[in-house]
Amino acid sequence: MRVSQILNPTLREVPAEAEVVSQKLMLRAGLIRKAAAGVYTYLPLGLRILKKIEQIVREEMDAKGGQEVLLPIIQPAELWRETGRWDVYGPEMFRVKDRHDREFCLGPTHEEIVTDLVRGEVRSYKQLPLLLYQIQNKYRDERRPRFGLMRGREFVMKDLYSFDKDEAGLAESYQKMYNAYTRIFSRCGLTFRPVEADAGAIGGSGGTHEFMVLADSGEAAVVYCPDCDYAANVEKAECQPQPIKSETVREDYSLVETPHMKTIEQVSDFLGLGQHELVKSMLYQGDEQIFLVLVRGDREINEIKLNNMLGPFVNLQLADPEVVRQTLGCEPGFVGPINAPKDLKIVADLEVSLMKKAACGANQAEQHYINVLPERDFRLDQVFDLRMIVAGEKCLKCGGALKEARGIEVGQVFKLGTKYSKALSANFVDENGQEKPCVMGCYGVGVSRTMAAAIEQNNDNDGIIWPIPIAPYQVIVVPVSMKDSQVVETAEKLYEELLQAGVEVMMDDRDERPGVKFKDADLVGYPLRVTIGSKTLAQGQVEFRLRKTGEMELVKVEELTSKVQGIIAEALK
Amino acid sequence: MRVSQILNPTLREVPAEAEVVSQKLMLRAGLIRKAAAGVYTYLPLGLRILKKIEQIVREEMDAKGGQEVLLPIIQPAELWRETGRWDVYGPEMFRVKDRHDREFCLGPTHEEIVTDLVRGEVRSYKQLPLLLYQIQNKYRDERRPRFGLMRGREFVMKDLYSFDKDEAGLAESYQKMYNAYTRIFSRCGLTFRPVEADAGAIGGSGGTHEFMVLADSGEAAVVYCPDCDYAANVEKAECQPQPIKSETVREDYSLVETPHMKTIEQVSDFLGLGQHELVKSMLYQGDEQIFLVLVRGDREINEIKLNNMLGPFVNLQLADPEVVRQTLGCEPGFVGPINAPKDLKIVADLEVSLMKKAACGANQAEQHYINVLPERDFRLDQVFDLRMIVAGEKCLKCGGALKEARGIEVGQVFKLGTKYSKALSANFVDENGQEKPCVMGCYGVGVSRTMAAAIEQNNDNDGIIWPIPIAPYQVIVVPVSMKDSQVVETAEKLYEELLQAGVEVMMDDRDERPGVKFKDADLVGYPLRVTIGSKTLAQGQVEFRLRKTGEMELVKVEELTSKVQGIIAEALK
Structure with missing residues (x-):
């Protein structure tokens, strides 16, 4: 194929509508055009990919x-x-x-x-x-x-x-x-x-x-x-509970004032406790039931796990402040499990059940309980893995540090x-x-999403870097001048030779400056570029460049095709 | 491909829903299935075609x-x-x-x-x-x-x-x-x-x-x-007017009784005139105008030509009887151009303008005029080719008899x-x-219509007869018994050999009676069939059959593949 013969309208400017890299580059590289919100036309190169x-x-x-x-x-x-x-x-x-x-x-x-x-x-x-x-x-x-x-x-x-x-x-x-x-x-x-x-x-x-x-x-x-x-x-990743070494509390729990302290961070600082020593208590509303959900203060609730474990159609949402007031008589920042109403189902993460001394909200404004022992001081109706995993935790399978x-x-x-x-x-x-x-x-x-994802993964400031197996064409041949007959002749010869060898090749036959051709070639993202210029040609050589690394080398004209074939065969293996 | 491995549910019965041959055969041959009225699923063989x-x-x-x-x-x-x-x-x-x-x-x-x-x-x-x-x-x-x-x-x-x-x-x-x-x-x-x-x-x-x-x-x-x-x-075919040899009428036109005579046939019989001596007059309603349209009695009006000549958006329809009554004061069967109202546009076929003695409706019940001469006795506001052509007429280009x-x-x-x-x-x-x-x-x-049209053109009582270039597979190999190890072995060998030779081949590896296999092969319409049976195999031969002609011949096992290749190459030339 020849650049002059194909509708491949590249753009220097980034279209205002585009928000993500793949979208920007697909529009700029002339692969797609927008027809309506979320509806696109595939131009020839885009369709080819x-x-x-x-x-x-x-x-x-x-x-x-x-x-x-x-x-x-x-x-x-x-x-x-x-x-x-x-x-x-x-x-x-x-x-x-x-x-x-x-x-x-x-x-x-x-x-x-x-x-x-x-x-x-x-x-x-x-x-x-x-x-x-x-x-x-x-x-x-x-x-x-x-x-x-x-x-x-x-x-x-x-x-x-x-x-x-x-x-x-x-x-x-x-x-x-x-x-x-x-x-x-x-x-x-x-x-x-x-x-x-x-x-x-x-x-x-x-x-x-x-x-x-x-x-x-x-x-x-x-x-x-x-x-x-x-x-x-x-959303799905299972967590291994990480028990905390501490003595089991012996004294009874007691109420402490926590004026203006609402977040986990504020309460832990104020009480001089680690966040992992706090119980985070959140009220969730299902379609038919209300749940009090507990995780350690240093953890996040995984709502997907929670939803799945509580039943397929429980349809959980974080409870409105109004529901919190009605259910527990306090504002959301002070919720806790002690003395919770009997018809409220208390659901806890595995780690909560392992806590030996904790602090939690007291269902009263500006107050928390300390020296709390789960199951002694409040009931746990259901205990399972309901938290978000974080990097560095141990792999459940092999114990390795997760990334x-x-x-x-x-x-x-x-x-x-x-x-x-x-x-x-x-x-x-x-x-x-x-x-x-x-x-x-x-x-x-x-399929179309894979095309976008490939770009999200493979791009740089100059444009797309297509993996060879899904590139629109594997090679672009760029004669630096269309006026130099020897350059054009060699370019045409190599183009034909590559085609004969079964290589998918694009020929930039436009009468444009080399800079324009190079910029377009990089933008569209052809994996391999062959540049034919008069200087190197005088030595019987052409310039061969890998889009991915930018590596360039001079290759003898007669060795070019077999070099290209070798690289492509390797990539398609 | 093997019949046992593909979803190709053939039917012996013709589905009740099917009205045309291609539809019946595509359903019976297991190429498509109906999902809703006018909406179909393409099964594997149908999609392949x-x-x-x-x-x-x-x-x-x-x-x-x-x-x-x-x-x-x-x-x-x-x-x-x-x-x-x-x-x-x-x-x-x-x-x-x-x-x-x-x-x-x-x-x-x-x-x-x-x-x-x-x-x-x-x-x-x-x-x-x-x-x-x-x-x-x-x-x-x-x-x-x-x-x-x-x-x-x-x-x-x-x-x-x-x-x-x-x-x-x-x-x-x-x-x-x-x-x-x-x-x-x-x-x-x-x-x-x-x-x-x-x-x-x-x-x-x-x-x-x-x-x-x-x-x-x-x-x-x-x-x-x-x-x-x-x-x-x-709809489009142009007609050459066919003048009738006759003397130009000299006497004035006159009114004759035509009791109960409404159709051209009735009137021509009754008056003892040829149908080509009558003027057929029809009232048409456009969006903004009413037209009286005239052709010879032995001709039909081509409404497409009429519409096109009278303007792109005239939107003609045959006038309701009520409009005929209002416009001309008579029933549709007695309409004619003589003394037609001035604001009515009279449009005539070329042949009408060439008539030298005619009869036509009189805009009065049960009466016609005879000895009518167009242009002397009624005006022609517009004259052009507006009739349907019929087989046997002369080609406008070369004068040959049209078919x-x-x-x-x-x-x-x-x-x-x-x-x-x-x-x-x-x-x-x-x-x-x-x-x-x-x-x-x-x-x-x-594209999908071409598939249907190909079947409408190429079928017989046994099923579809695919032209080789668009057949789902070019050849079907039919071992008559899956229990005869030599038959199966030869079938497998030929199947592999044909595949290697680039032939698109289906192998009927089902443990079914040969009759069932033959019926399905004919129904689906594979152009070439190779049957392997123990009797002919004993002579080192297989049976080769053309779906289109039913021609059968015995071919040596070792010559089969090259014979098939030759026929396919010829068809794809």
Whole structure:
């Protein structure tokens, strides 16, 4: 391809609308254009990158026995009513009526439609496992779609759904997809980690991993162990309680004045106690019940863990001050577990149950209790791991010191179990003639999001640095002048030679200054650049440059193609 | 691929919902499944065929300098308001509101969005011509979506938009696309004709061809000349007036009783005249005017021609009986031009102006005039070609006798002119520094429709007969028994050998009776079948069969692969 022949409008200025790096660079590099909030047009180079990622995904799905299908984008409401999701999905779902007033949605996901397909086609265990996938647009009406392809309203996903006859089969399909995803992101040339994640409200039979492309700009925090393969989303990461060495308090607890002291920090300073010697008490409101939640003063509550442990639909929120007053008769800053009402459920982190001498709020303004001993002085209705982990804590698996990183979720593998197959009666007859619901899993790759994440991870001040496997073209050939016939001739010769060798090559044949060409090449992010100038050409050489490191070297014209081939072969291995 | 490994649920019964052949066979052959009215899921084999057609289309677009992009499906209403189409598009357009109540449509076509893109990126004539295309879903909320992929509500299209600096450039782009389309449908192995078509309400600077796959079940009638390359949609086909030899009438016209005679046939029988000696008079209502339209009694009015000639937005409809009574004081059966009110516009076909002695309605019940001479006895306000052509008439180009055929429209090339570029200010600066609107063309291929049309054209009682270039797999290998180890071994060997040779091969490895396998192979429509049975194998032979002709021959095992390769190479040439 030639730069003069392709619509690749690069921009020097950063568009005002852009907030994140990938968005800025994709707009500047002429890969995408905005059509509406969260809705983008892919220009030729952008589409080429997208298709490369798609193709890697497709090959890995096929390799695991995935069968590609194409499900509809517009889906009838009736199916979503059968699973109960039409009413609970909320404003994220685009809904549309046809001319006969029948309701449809623009598929945000395809569990319903694929399960409907399978219930019509699968009769026997002999037809299982069945792995169906598609690559196409998904729709989610985000409240604030503003990060380019990182969080669009129209975006490209690969979604695979597995149907198995039992949990063992599901485990196998899950592992296949886990392995396929590992290959996909490796083949894309990205640094990533599969992390244990929270199954959240999607429900399912447990077990889910998120695939995180590591990038400082990532919206998700993950912890990982450098000594073993443990890695988890902080939302999910399990904590090991860290007991504090101290004597068990013998005296009774007593009330102390803590005038104007509201925060943990203020109270610990004022009482001369470590924050780990305080009990942090927070009142949470569920749909049907109120909870008093306790963690050590130096810890944070992990609301996701809390929600999951207290039941799937408890729908917790931090209680309003008004509710605190009604329930405990005090302001939020002075809440504590001692003498809490009997119908209030007290839920504590594991570490709280190990405290031997503590201070806590007294449910009275400006007062705290000291010398408190959990279970002696207040009851614990439920005790479990409900806190946020922090870097440096011990890995549950191997004891190594955990590290924290930021990540961008680009894939998720998920055990659904029988939620959808039961709701839609997607049954099969097993070896013993028994009818059973299929056991399902779902597995998504954000294809357009992977493109954005790749940029978030691989960029510098000059632009994008594409990993070779997903670069729009692997090499750009830059003749420094279009007026020097020998330079142009050599450039054309090398261009042809590289094409013949199966290299994906772009030729910057524009009559522009070399500076303009170099800037564009860096911005678009071609991994390899070959510059043909008259000076080096006089020595029979061209300049070869790696975008990633900026390394340059002079290479003999006749050795250029095999050098390029070698580097590409290495990268695609 | 192996039949046991693919979701290809064939059906013996014809699904009740199916009305046309392609729909029946696609459902029976397990290529698609219905998800909602006019909305389908593509199963693995169906998707494979779709992708093959897509790839042929893509290659031919690229060969003409087309650049592939991906435009959004959800498009903001504002753009459609700028061109005025938001309000005129009608119920065929799916409309959707986002959570902020902003209006969008699901793109039925992409002129607005692509022109919006171009107005943002194109500044100079140097950037033109620009040919942008995409392959993706389109949405049209058909009133009665009932012919499978022939007329869906969600369907796959390739649409290319050309932007040129002038009409000459447009003519060139148009010709490129015309040639590309000719190559596309040839490469698909289909019998088709490009026909002159009516530009209709889309407007534009004139000039459009439809590409018709010929099939008896086609919904469109086309005429073509077997002696030259003239071909046209009957809606558009121009007629040569066929004068009738007769003396010019000398006597005055006179009134005759025609009791109970209403139709042309009745009147001509009753009066003893040929139908070509009658004037057929029909009253049409436009939005702002009423027209009396005249053709010879043996001819039919072509309402499309009529509408186009009387102005783009005249919006003609046959007048209600009530309007006939009000305008002419009689019932529809007795309408005629003599003494018609002055403000009524009389529009006649060319042949009417050549009539020398005619009969016509008298605007009185049960009466007609005879010995009528047009222009002497009634005025002709406008005369042009407004009739339907019929087979056997002379070709305007070469005089050959025209033939009629049925066709399925699978592509259209269209000169848009500056309609959209003017409305959206998609301007460029020309060589002289003048700002001008881009001159546009649009070019569509119904990709999913082509798949259906291919079946309408190529099927028999046993199922589909795929042309080799778009067959899901080119060859199916059928071992007649999975229990005969030698048969299985040879089948596996041939399967591997064909794969190695780059042939797309399916292996029917199911433990089924040969009859079941043959029936499925014929139904799905694999062009070539190789049957391995113990009897012929004892002679070192396998049975080779062409789906299209049913021809069978015995081929030596070691010669099979090269024979298959030869046939495929020929078909893909």
